[in-house]
Amino acid sequence: MGGKGRTPCCDKSQVKRGPWSPSEDLRLISFIQKHGHSNWRALPKQAGLLRCGKSCRLRWINYLRPDLKRGNFTKEEEESIIKLHEAWGNKWSKIASHFPGRTDNEIKNVWNTHLRKGLASKNSCGDDQSKELSSISSSYSSSSSSASSQLSSGEPSAGTTAEFEHQSNQDSNMSKNQNDYELPNLSIIQEKLDQNLLMEVTNQVRVPVDDAKGVKTLTISSSFSSLESSNDSSSSQGGGILRPDDLVFDFEGAYPLIEDKAVLEIPFECDYDFWNMLDGFMTFQSNPEPLLPQADQTYQSSNLELVESGKWLSYLESELGLEDSTKTNINNQDFAMKDATEQ
DNA sequence: AATGATAGCAACCGCCTCTAT
DNA sequence: GATAGAGGCGGTTGCTATCAT
Incomplete structure (x- = not known):
């Protein structure tokens, strides 16, 4: 023990606290994926997060780690x-x-x-x-x-x-050395899918993964409780927060395996605006008000929301150069209109 | 329908342990 | 051996959803 008292791990007035936003989650995930987490204290700064290192560690370990098994305990x-x-x-x-x-x-x-x-x-x-x-x-x-x-x-x-x-x-292979963070193998992904963790795919951010035999695609899918009629209380918490039940790794087609481990990469060095826009989007999308149904409008408005969010993410994809080129023009136009309207 | 009580869970706090210097 | 820094752990809090009245 220190003996002379501890210096605080961070300046609490300078760090953000409370629930994590989707963009913070993605920043953390992508940073750790790319750089690992050899130093939790330095990580927030390096990742551009206004969080305490401890908070990042906790978030990662308890919530974002890819090998987490979600769902009820058997x-x-x-x-x-x-x-x-x-x-x-x-x-x-x-x-x-x-x-x-x-x-x-x-x-x-x-x-x-x-x-x-x-x-x-x-x-x-x-x-x-x-x-x-x-x-x-x-x-x-x-x-x-x-x-x-x-x-x-x-x-x-x-x-x-x-x-x-x-x-x-x-x-617990993961706990051996979390710096060598590995993604779950495909059987675990399949298990998550079997458990219906992928309840409803409403949005997809596709990340290309280099493969000797061509580019495969990782799809980060998110579904939002506000769009679901689930009675499951666990899925109803969190408001605009991207929860692990919402954020799952889905795979399109075969996935490159290196020594039985799937390898993927999320582009960390994207524009900071991307993260900020994502934050705004998540809040926008999970806002229940437009979705709270006037009876027969439920279905229509929900689908409208799905369509809009799909356009938005397509726009993101195009911004990141990840898009299906055939959709790009239309989606850019749609988003530009939406953007102008909202502003 | 409104209100209070309760449950569930993510996140925080502070202490402990380990390690490097 | 003393000290400081960092990670880890367990207890607790606070927010939100759901249930009961």
Whole structure:
């Protein structure tokens, strides 16, 4: 410990706080993708972000990392969390290390919101709990063979802990060296698609990826809760913020693989106006007001919004030189009109 | 329909640990 | 060994959506 007190990690009056905007997310993603994150403190400045380095790190780890598994925890995962918490207490990062794709923050939240209450209620009816624990134990052992032996007793033995750690090392490649950040392989992408994380593709920013056999395309797709009729509360938070459920990596066609890893690149050095415009766009698009339906207008206005946003992104694509040339002229005209109208 | 209570979760804060000098 | 800087962790807060009255 320092002893003489710590210098603040950043000047809090100079940094932005609160929810991250879509453009900040994209800046961070593209910067890390290109340069890695060897120095979190220096990163915000280098990336042109008015954020504390810690904030960037947290955002990346908890939200933007490409290997994150989103969506609800499965029953098995929840049961595993309960058992691991029994063994280790609030060692969230340690627990999280056994759930590839899950973050300590996520697990902590799940524990605090769901599991703790569930257990508390079970504790009130004594016998049920021991029954429950034994069922959890057997369930766990069937679902996680390498970890199965340690869960029947309260404290983990040295051997069983070692087993967990062994498994953890095997599972969490990302945590080995996050500077060598790797994108998930295609099976993970497919898994996300299977989980319906790609609910509705409303916009696409295509990024060409060089490939010896030609240029493939990565599509960053975003869908917005305001355009969805989903009752899922998790998708309804965040307002104009681009959420991971919204921002998914989608692949068109085969993707270049180097040593089984997909490689892609988002152009970081685009015009700063691009990011700012993107911010404005995201806010504009996610603004529910134009979409809040007057009954039969719902469908029409939503589709209008989709069309407009599609035009907008096409415009972006053309600005970035990523466009399908056949669409460019029309879209530029459309956007210019829209732009003039809004201004 | 309005209001208050509750739930869920992203983000922040402050402390701890590790490492370089 | 002392010190400072940086990353990491766990606790907590605050915002938003949903539910209940």
